Amino acid sequence: MRWLVVAACLAAYPAWASDWVSTPVAIEVPSGGQIDQPVLQLTRCHIENAKNPSSCASATSGESPFEGHPLAMPMSNVSPLQSADAPNRFIYSDPTRRYAHAVLGDDIEGGSLVAIDAETGEPINKLVLPENLVFEDRWPRAVDLDGFGKAHVVTLLSEASTGAAVAVYEFADGKLSLAAKTPAIGRANRWMNIAGIEDFDGSGSASIAVVRTPHIGGTLEFWRWSKGTLTKVAEAFGFSNHQYGSPELRLSAIEDFDDDGVSDLALPSADRRSLQLVKLSSRKNPEVDIIASVSLPSPIDKAIGVTRNGDDVVLTVGLENGSVYAIHRGLPNN
Numbered sequence: 472m473r474w475l476v477v478a479a480c481l482a483a484y485p486a487w488a489s490d491w492v493s494t495p496v497a498i499e500v501p502s503g504g505q506i507d508q509p510v511l512q513l514t515r516c517h518i519e520n521a522k523n524p525s526s527c528a529s530a531t532s533g534e535s536p537f538e539g540h541p542l543a544m545p546m547s548n549v550s551p552l553q554s555a556d557a558p559n560r561f562i563y564s565d566p567t568r569r570y571a572h573a574v575l576g577d578d579i580e581g582g583s584l585v586a587i588d589a590e591t592g593e594p595i596n597k598l599v600l601p602e603n604l605v606f607e608d609r610w611p612r613a614v615d616l617d618g619f620g621k622a623h624v625v626t627l628l629s630e631a632s633t634g635a636a637v638a639v640y641e642f643a644d645g646k647l648s649l650a651a652k653t654p655a656i657g658r659a660n661r662w663m664n665i666a667g668i669e670d671f672d673g674s675g676s677a678s679i680a681v682v683r684t685p686h687i688g689g690t691l692e693f694w695r696w697s698k699g700t701l702t703k704v705a706e707a708f709g710f711s712n713h714q715y716g717s718p719e720l721r722l723s724a725i726e727d728f729d730d731d732g733v734s735d736l737a738l739p740s741a742d743r744r745s746l747q748l749v750k751l752s753s754r755k756n757p758e759v760d761i762i763a764s765v766s767l768p769s770p771i772d773k774a775i776g777v778t779r780n781g782d783d784v785v786l787t788v789g790l791e792n793g794s795v796y797a798i799h800r801g802l803p804n805n
């Protein structure tokens with residue numbers, strides 16, 4: 472009886488697959504100070520018309536999701552708006568070369584975090600780091616981590632001798648202040664990259680998914696935000712979401728890939744030659760479970776796109792060899 476249930480589940484959720492798709496628009500890894508390219512997003516139409524996808528709807532998110540600000544450090548961007556009525560945005564400013572690592576394509580990092588008025592662009596408050604710290608990152612992430620309506624600013628903070636950590640700042644009463652921070656990696660020039668900020672366990676609070684040391688054998692960690700603190704709830708070895716020296720940080724995507732009502736995460740394996748779809752197994756004592764693993768002919772090096780149309784989810788990955796693949800779940804009974 473039990474294997475019949477398993478068989479029925481397998482029939483309902485066929486394995487994930489990858490299809491080569493003729494590139495409908497040019498996508499390049501940005502360099503030399505360019506603002507990020509729009510994310511390439513393919514649909515089933517592009518898969519079914521793989522050799523001539525131009526008849527399908529727009530294949531990109533339509534616009535670059537970020538925009539610059541005169542006070543922002545080079546190759547950095549303003550935080551995307553948290554919501555349409557969010558009054559503030561955030562930038563890294565006071566560019567500095569005091570932390571010589573250059574993991575993001577240049578050796579210039581942020582020396583301060585600035586809250587700006589979203590409508591006028593005027594600075595409201597600036598938090599200046601001490602000399603031993605920099606923001607080794609490209610844009611702050613403004614997120615309401617607990618749904619109480621207050622903006623949190625999620626950043627990557629690197630210290631001269633202990634390397635990178637995730638730091639969360641609050642913006643309240645017109646002032647930025649440090650709210651919580653993960654432990655630093657423990658060595659200079661060791662970095663991490665945020666893969667997603669989402670309620671990954673259905674608890675109502677967001678967790679920050681981050682890949683620690685993505686270039687030298689990365690570990691995916693989930694840090695749950697609760698009552699003003701960050702607690703590591705799960706980790707798994709064998710992931711990467713960044714190519715060394717690239718300014719592109721968005722090698723990950725969030726969707727509910729197994730249709731259980733809770734968001735999951737897609738990101739490359741440690742060698743970036745496969746896309747891993749992962750989830751937290753439960754709310755209490757969770758583990759990192761693999762939903763699917765899809766091999767690719769070349770390492771992923773571009774922003775990962777995702778579209779959903781009903782039950783049909785399509786992930787788009789751009790590879791170092793210039794090719795583009797659509798990764799999707801086969802439809803039942805096809």
Ligand SMILES: [Ca+2]
Pocket residue numbers: 726727728729730731732733734735750
């Ligand atoms: Ca899910």
